[in-house]
Structures are given as C-alpha cells and as structure tokens.
Amino acid sequence: MSEHSTEISDEIYFPRETNALAVWAKANEDDYDVRAEKKATALKLAIQCINDGTLSSVDGIGSPLSRKIKDHHGCEIFEMNSHWVETSQLWKCPCCDRGKFEISRMGNKGQILAKLVIHHDHIEDALKAAFNKVFVERGTEDPTSTGLALVERMAPAFSLYAHILICEDCNNADTAAKKLLTNSGFDVRFQSFSIRQIRQFIHVVNNVSHSISKLSVLSLWEVVEPEYKARMKLIYQVAKAAVTQDYWYEKYPLGVVAIPTLSNGYGRYFGLELVSAEALSHEMAKNNIVHSSNWSRWRTESKKLGLVPPDNYLAMLLSLPGCAMMWRELESAWKCPICQRSKFEIVKFESNKVSFVTHKPTWSSPLWRGVKIICAGCCSVVNGMKSELRKGFEVDLGATFDCITPDELRSIITARPHSFPLVDKRMAKELVDRWVSK
Incomplete structure (x- = not known):
C-alpha cells in the first residue's frame, strides 16, 4: 500500500495478535454444530409454545388464534405472510382497528388470507423521478456524483408519514383510492394516503375486504391536492439543485470505517463480542484523570x-x-x-x-x-x-x-x-x- 492510498487495512480495526482473551474465547466458543442444534431446538420449542397457546407474542398456522380462524371459515389452508407470523396474536390494525381474527378472510383460491403489509409513502420514487426529469429537461452533460445521495437522504423529510404495519385490506384500499382518482383525471402517481386519511373513505366489515366511498375519496382529495402539488414543486426544486450543484454529500474513501468503536459493533471478535463496551469504558474511567467541573x-x-x-x-x-x-x-x-x-x-x-x-x-x-x-x-x-x-x-x-x-x-x-x-x-x-x- 502506498503512502497516499486511501485504503485502510482491517488490521487497524481487527488486529490478529494472540492474547489471553482471544485464546479463552476460542477455547470456549460453541462449534457450528452446537450452535445449529441450539437454534433448531429453540425453533422447535417456539413452534410448540405457539401451538399450545403459551407463546402469543408471535403467531403461526397452529396457534389457538389460527385454529379459531380455521373453524370460522371452515378451511384448513392458510396464505400467511411473515409479518403475520412475526406479530402478536393480539395485534390490531392501527388503520381499521380490526384484530387478526376479524382481518382474516377467504381468498379467491379457496385459502384463508392472513397478511399484514408495511404501508409507506412513495415520495422517494417522486424524488428520483424528478431527478431524472431534470436531467432530461436541462440536457445536462455532466454527471453528478453526490446528487442522487442527496435525493435519497431527503426522501424522509418529504414523507407524509413513517412506515407502518397495517392489514392488507387497508393497504389495498389506498391503492383503490388512487386508481379511482386517476380514473377521475387526477395525477396521483406519487400520492399515498396516511392511515388517518384511509380511515375517512373505507367501509369496514369483519372478515371482508374494505369497500371505499368514492364521494369520501374525492372530498379528501380536494383537501389533500394543494399540499400534494406543493410537495411536488418543492421536490422538483431539490432535484434541480441535486443535478446542477455537485457538492451535497461527500462519501468517505473506500475502506474508511466511519466510527470504528466497540459500542458501534466494530472489533467484536476474539472474545470482545462478550465484553460490554459500556462496562469496559466504565472500568477504564476509574483510573482516568478527570478535570473537576465547576458545579457551583x-x-x-x-x-x-x-x-x-x-x-x-x-x-x-x-x-x-x-x-x-x-x-x-x-x-x-x-x-x-x-x-x-x-x-x-x-x-x-x-x-x-x-x-x-x-x-x-x-x-x-x-x-x-x-x-x-x-x-x-x-x-x-x-x-x-x-x-x-x-x-x-x-x-x-x-x-x-x-x-x-x-x-x-x-x-x-x-x-x-x-x-x-x-x-x-x-x-x-x-x-x-x-x-x-x-
């Protein structure tokens, strides 16, 4: 490596010297087969507990709730996604306020639908689209190395709401509302309604997909449209700046680790994965020279x-x-x-x-x-x-x-x-x- 190279060897952060901690950790680590056996046992016990009703913080096809759902629908076949499995059996949709039992419904292929989805704003797509639009409109010849990074980092600032888990019916209702508006002549490519807004146009019935009120959607859009257009204009200005001014974001050279500290997850090898960063710092501080503060x-x-x-x-x-x-x-x-x-x-x-x-x-x-x-x-x-x-x-x-x-x-x-x-x-x-x- 030359003296001007920007690459930094892993040895700086993870030195390979032998020490008592590393030797002890190596002698006491579980081998691959033992770890795999523990994971398999944990999974088997988790499924057993889900099925016997003693573990309700997650879900599964054999849970008491799922058995109740099967009995209600007279069907044994589930189409259950990972979000449903990984959430509590007591979970309720924050949008329509239905529990899992009420959300479950029959699909068109003779299966029980048990699906939860992460609802999110599509403003990042709007920013990227505006970014590309500026390139086309201005005929810019010079590429930008930082503009896209600016766009990606700005997306959360323009989002109407944070990501949130909701039932598939509520998410589908959002899609249906946007389709209705598109068919009515409105440009809503990047619009996405929040759960507060979705509540205003859905008709909720247990074990049935939501229907939506056309009148309520149009009334809501009348309120939302000015804000949506204002956001789109602002997004375009951000995209224009990202394309024409190339100094928004500086990436670190390849190989640079920004914060290589133990508490940030770096160097947790050779026994240090067992050491608390907070406890280590506390112990070291006992012998530090500390300048006394003026507490008066x-x-x-x-x-x-x-x-x-x-x-x-x-x-x-x-x-x-x-x-x-x-x-x-x-x-x-x-x-x-x-x-x-x-x-x-x-x-x-x-x-x-x-x-x-x-x-x-x-x-x-x-x-x-x-x-x-x-x-x-x-x-x-x-x-x-x-x-x-x-x-x-x-x-x-x-x-x-x-x-x-x-x-x-x-x-x-x-x-x-x-x-x-x-x-x-x-x-x-x-x-x-x-x-x-x-």
Missing part, C-alpha cells in the same frame, strides 16, 4: 436576560408537540407555584425559537407532594443544587427534590420574565454548606 455555577453565575417572545409566539409554541402538550395541560390563569410567573412569562425566546417547559417534582420527596407542576426555570435551580451536592461534594441524596424545600427555593430566587431566575448567592451557599456539614 448555578448559584455563582447569572444567566442573561431573555427576549420577549413575538406576537405569534403561541402559534410557534403549539407547533412543537412537547411544548404544546405542557401548555395545554395548564389552565390559562395558572402560575408557577414557586416563582409566581404566568404561562406567558415562562415562555422563552432565544435564537428565533420559542419554548415552554414545565416539570413535575418527584413524588417520592415528601415536602414536594403538594406541588404538582413548576416551571423549567425553578427546576433548573433544583437540578443545579442537586448536581453540586452529589458530584461536587458527594453528598448522598435521595430523590432530586430532596435537596431543597419549596419555601427554601422561593427564598433564594428572584423571578424574571422569559428568563432563568436570579439566584441569591449568599443564601444559596448557606443551603449548600448546611448539607455539606451534615
């Missing part, structure tokens, strides 16, 4: 004053699922029981981002049981004190909120709108010293 910063340094949120802060905040949930959990007149700030005063605005965060004190701390929810600012003071006591002074605390009472917390802070509270340095130090001297 929560009480010695004041955080800067926050900005007033914009007029449309609520629209921004309610667009964030976590913040929205916490905001809606509290009535409009609610105030933090510690700092007495209103909901609006608790909203933070920084770097054009809004946030609203609350915290529920630890129930196991007796003095806090009367306090249901406090703001994140007050909670940050509690967490700061806890960290200093535990990590700075190795004080043995119980729960986090055991380190300070509600009244003590009120006494050491001064509330500020849209900002973390000011902490009284002298009083906070007295509280810490009191714990340390115990």
